[in-house]
Amino acid sequence: MRKQFRDFKSARKFVQKLGLKSGKYWREYVTSGNKPDDIPSAPESTYKKEWGGMGDWLGTGRIADQYKTYRSFNDAIKYTHSLNLKSQKEWQMFCISGNKPDDIPSLPNRRYKNKGWNGYGDWLGTGTIATQDMPYRSFNNARKFARNLKLQRQNDWHEYCKSGNKPDDIPRNPQSTYKKEWGGMGNFLGTDRIASQDMVYRPYKKAHKFVRQLNLKSGKEWSTYCKSGKKVYKKEWKGMGDWLGTGTIASYNMAYRSFEDARKFAKKFKFQTNKEWQKYCKSGKLPKDIPNAPTHQYKNKGWVNWGDFLGTETISNTEKSQNYLPWPEAKIEYQKLAKEHGLNNGSDWRKFSLKHKKELEKLNLPLHPKLIYTKERTWKERK
DSSP, X not given: OOOOOOOHHHHHHHHHTTTOOSHHHHHHHHHHTXXXXXXXXXXXXXXXXXXXXXXXXXXXXXXXXXXXOOOOHHHHHHHHHTTTOOSHHHHHHHHHHTOSOTTSOSOXXXXXXXXXXXXXXXHHTSOOOXXXXXXXXXXXXXXXXXXXXXXXXXXXXXXXXXXXXXXTTSOSOHHHHTTTTOOOHHHHHXXXXXXXXXXXXXXXXXXXXXXXXXXXXXXXXXXXXXXXXXXXXXXXXXXXXXXHTSOXXXXXXXXXXXXXXXXXXXXTTTOOSHHHHHHHHHTTOSOTTSOSOHHHHTTTTTOOOHHHHHTOOOOOHHHHTSOOXXXXXXXXHHHHHHHHHTOOSHHHHHHHHHHOHHHHHHTTOOSOHHHHTTTTSOHHHHO
């Protein structure tokens, strides 16, 4: 059965006696359990025809913007001109000062949109026109003016714009105003200098041949000679070593062995710790296709831990401290997962465990069972 509420005037009279000061206090009252059932929680929906805002409902006298009655645009602008304010910032300060009449909107651009609004310069009577509304000279005329200044660089143009000498109908940012005609600051100023992104460069092979003739030995020497060509030849770029002809290859461009082959190589040395591996890497004997930081190179590609990589089968204290299932129970769970996901060997398990870490955590199963259950498993199970 639909609730029967009091009529609007009776409900409002009751609410105003409560002395609530804002919509926040009204909402707290509604949830307090003290509200009579015949007073609606959402009066704005129940009394749509009579509703005049929360200020009217509570009796505070505050009127929501959409319910206010403002002066006509002509009367409002006549008033604002009398204030002699010089900028939009001064207008905002006036609005928060408490001196603004209630029937003058603080956001006139919204209230009088399509009703006479023509910018703050018109609103305040200063005559100032916003950048986006400025009628600028044509591109050709603006460029002709700029070239007569004999400026040499873009910084010179910026300094000129700050000087106060620039005519209002010449844009500060011509590249934005004249997007269709724009051909670079060099073209605009008449210096004919071309920005790097607009430059037409030699083909990669010809540039490559030229640079090798310079006999530069490092990226630092190239930077000293000129800016890097790396961004220009993105498709062909193979590293600074290839560019200069030194043969040096950056680590991120190196073609490394697969994880299985790298681990097989590392196990030959029978290193016992990570430090021993790092010492070997510094000796200069490490093959170029074996990474000195396998933890990064083989992340999500088979990497388990250092014990697995070096063949010591040691595990970290963190792994040891986990409260995993006992081996008999864990074994049953592993067999279920193998059957469900078609896991046939260690390689299948590594790929699966890396993608299902959270699932294994919920089951209290370690990602690397061969390291955790070394003592409990039989020789046949380990194999």
